[in-house]
Amino acid sequence: MVGIVAAVLFFVAFLINAADISTNDVFSSTNVMLLGPMCLALHMAGVRTGWARRR
Numbered sequence: 001m002v003g004i005v006a007a008v009l010f011f012v013a014f015l016i017n018a019a020d021i022s023t024n025d026v027f028s029s030t031n032v033m034l035l036g037p038m039c040l041a042l043h044m045a046g047v048r049t050g051w052a053r054r055r
Contacts, residue, residue, distance in 0.1 A: 016032065
């Protein structure tokens with residue numbers, strides 16, 4: 001699930017950059033693009049992957 005979120009964030013950052021949309025400093029394409037690798041790192045670490053211990 002977090003991997004899909006990362007892909008969506010990369011796509012949004014691409015659209016902001018390609019369309020040359022002016023946004024504020026918090027929602028710039030660079031900041032959104034940096035959230036993508038963070039989500040990928042969480043995915044690779046096993047956060048929210050759906051694997052849980054059953055009791």
